[in-house]
Amino acid sequence: MQWEVVIGLETHTQLKTNTKIFSGASIKYGAEPNTQADEVSIALPGVLPVLNAEAVRCAIKFGLAVNAEIAPRSIFARKNYFYPDLPKGYQISQYELPVVGKGSLTVQVGDQEKTVRITRAHLEEDAGKSVHGAQEGMSGIDLNRAGTPLLEIVTEPDMRSAAEAVAYAKKLHELVQWIDICDGNMQEGSFRCDVNVSVRPKGTEKLGTRREIKNLNSFKFMQQAIEYETQWQIDTLEDGGTIQQATVLFNPETGETRAMRSKEEANDYLYFPDPDLLPLAISQADINAVKATMPELPEAMKSRFEQQYGLPAYDAAAITASKPMADYFVSTIQAFGGEAKQASNWVMGSLSAKLNEAGLEVINSPVSAQALAGLLKRIADNTISGKMAKDVFEAMWAGEGDADDIIAKKGLKQVSDSGAIEAIVDQVLAANAVMVAEYKAGKEKAFNGLVGQCMKASQGKANPAQVNEILKKKLA
Amino acid sequence: MSLTINDVKRIAHLARIEVSETEAEATLVKLTGILGLIEEMQAIDTRGIAPMSHSQDVVQRLRADVVTSGNQREYFQKIAPAVEDGLYLVPKVIE
Numbered sequence: 001m002q003w004e005v006v007i008g009l010e011t012h013t014q015l016k017t018n019t020k021i022f023s024g025a026s027i028k029y030g031a032e033p034n035t036q037a038d039e040v041s042i043a044l045p046g047v048l049p050v051l052n053a054e055a056v057r058c059a060i061k062f063g064l065a066v067n068a069e070i071a072p073r074s075i076f077a078r079k080n081y082f083y084p085d086l087p088k089g090y091q092i093s094q095y096e097l098p099v100v101g102k103g104s105l106t107v108q109v110g111d112q113e114k115t116v117r118i119t120r121a122h123l124e125e126d127a128g129k130s131v132h133g134a135q136e137g138m139s140g141i142d143l144n145r146a147g148t149p150l151l152e153i154v155t156e157p158d159m160r161s162a163a164e165a166v167a168y169a170k171k172l173h174e175l176v177q178w179i180d181i182c183d184g185n186m187q188e189g190s191f192r193c194d195v196n197v198s199v200r201p202k203g204t205e206k207l208g209t210r211r212e213i214k215n216l217n218s219f220k221f222m223q224q225a226i227e228y229e230t231q232w233q234i235d236t237l238e239d240g241g242t243i244q245q246a247t248v249l250f251n252p253e254t255g256e257t258r259a260m261r262s263k264e265e266a267n268d269y270l271y272f273p274d275p276d277l278l279p280l281a282i283s284q285a286d287i288n289a290v291k292a293t294m295p296e297l298p299e300a301m302k303s304r305f306e307q308q309y310g311l312p313a314y315d316a317a318a319i320t321a322s323k324p325m326a327d328y329f330v331s332t333i334q335a336f337g338g339e340a341k342q343a344s345n346w347v348m349g350s351l352s353a354k355l356n357e358a359g360l361e362v363i364n365s366p367v368s369a370q371a372l373a374g375l376l377k378r379i380a381d382n383t384i385s386g387k388m389a390k391d392v393f394e395a396m397w398a399g400e401g402d403a404d405d406i407i408a409k410k411g412l413k414q415v416s417d418s419g420a421i422e423a424i425v426d427q428v429l430a431a432n433a434v435m436v437a438e439y440k441a442g443k444e445k446a447f448n449g450l451v452g453q454c455m456k457a458s459q460g461k462a463n464p465a466q467v468n469e470i471l472k473k474k475l476a
Numbered sequence: 477m478s479l480t481i482n483d484v485k486r487i488a489h490l491a492r493i494e495v496s497e498t499e500a501e502a503t504l505v506k507l508t509g510i511l512g513l514i515e516e517m518q519a520i521d522t523r524g525i526a527p528m529s530h531s532q533d534v535v536q537r538l539r540a541d542v543v544t545s546g547n548q549r550e551y552f553q554k555i556a557p558a559v560e561d562g563l564y565l566v567p568k569v570i571e
Contacts (some may be wrong), residue, residue: 024544033562054541138564
């Protein structure tokens with residue numbers, strides 16, 4: 001039987017605020033345990049939550065970025081469960097009326113576009129952390145993280161492969177950083193994904209029973225976990241078994257997913273409106289005020305790059321995949337002043353390859369946008385060939401100076417003096433009578449051989465376009 | 477809607493409240509009484525009336541995103557039953 005996997009994501013993004021969602025304690029990462037846990041974070045009796053205006057602004061920004069409905073009135077609810085890192089015995093979240101409603105995000109999967117529907121996004125508080133092994137038979141509790149503002153972003157079960165799920169997660173990861181509501185630091189847990197996976201016979205409508213893979217904090221693990229989980233569910237069903245709804249954890253060492261506990265029914269959380277918090281009202285004026293501070297969104301920038309710079313859609317999408325990349329490209333173009341396609345080729349090609357290889361982000365690139373523009377200028381004015389430029393770029397990457405320094409130091413100047421090139425061509429033609437004869441007998445390949453010989457004779461410095469032209473003329 | 481003794485035990489478990497057999501029986505009677513009252517209220521026609529989420533018809537006031545509280549760990553941990561290295565200690569949690 002042919003199976004189809006159905007995937008939905010719930011992503012917890014930690015909002016980039018100074019303080020907690022319901023109190024004035026700092027949320028700075030890495031502080032000593034419990035030094036940022038105030039009376040609200042540790043849930044002393046009688047304390048009351050007061051909502052952080054910046055967390056609300058972040059939610060509105062996100063809503064605008066995914067073309068979602070922003071609720072004029074939303075409410076906070078208590079999600080009840082018992083765990084030592086949740087001192088109140090409930091998490092303040094939103095249930096019935098979330099701040100952000102239906103929206104969508106379009107992602108690029110290979111050469112296909114895919115639109116993922118966003119069901120909702122709601123504000124909630126994070127829990128604290130349990131530290132095991134503090135003392136025999138005890139767990140240590142650090143409540144610094146308790147009360148940290150989160151926006152939980154939930155999708156419809158719209159994804160049909162691990163690749164689609166990862167493409168969505170990556171796009172979302174870039175988007176929340178682009179609109180500056182989340183620092184995107186996955187190691188520190190600022191962006192965590194829960195993935196709901198189920199399988200069904202291809203062509204059927206009814207959804208299978210899902211299992212939820214919790215707390216994936218890397219895209220690589222997400223890919224592996226979904227692939228393993230999908231195969232496990234298919235194998236289980238093909239062996240005549242059934243899938244039990246469950247929460248599973250991914251073990252990066254074995255590459256396997258394993259059930260953590262049977263998933264409790266949603267109503268086991270006994271959600272009810274939190275009487276400590278009044279409804280949150282958001283007016284059109286509030287939305288407009290946030291809109292005025294929004295940066296240009298990736299989709300809009302992509303279309304603009306296509307029109308303003310004449311970039312192909314593929315290039316525009318690649319360049320606007322992240323804000324730092326787009327900024328780098330714009331700086332390059334401004335300093336270069338030449339053909340945009342040339343700049344996008346270099347940014348997407350050599351630069352991206354080098355960055356990937358070194359595991360660097362573009363903001364940490366050893367070759368600045370201005371330096372790259374300097375190189376592009378020398379290609380554009382025919383000082384060096386594209387092939388020489390690759391070598392110059394390598395040297396720039398290695399910190400040997402700017403393009404002009406390196407060209408001068410290595411004596412890489414391209415020879416574009418037609419007299420000099422003609423001399424070289426004559427010399428090569430005289431020394432390679434066999435190839436000349438082959439070419440004249442109709443063997444096209446021999447021509448390339450002759451070009452190669454000319455380039456070699458010039459130590460790679462001859463302008464290849466001119467060599468081609470002069471050779472053709474002489475062989476005609 | 478009528479409750480069973482198992483419903484009572486399940487709710488008690490979710491709330492982490494230990495109830496004996498006799499307490500469960502007594503609670504069942506009380507809860508059934510409350511549900512009876514709710515049933516009476518449900519007979520009222522509320523079509524077209526938006527549900528309230530709060531007893532007061534006012535909206536949330538927001539707080540500026542400014543740090544207003546510092547480290548009070550020592551003060552708070554004075555009343556904690558057990559602490560170590562700044563952590564609150566609780567009986568071991570097993571997943």
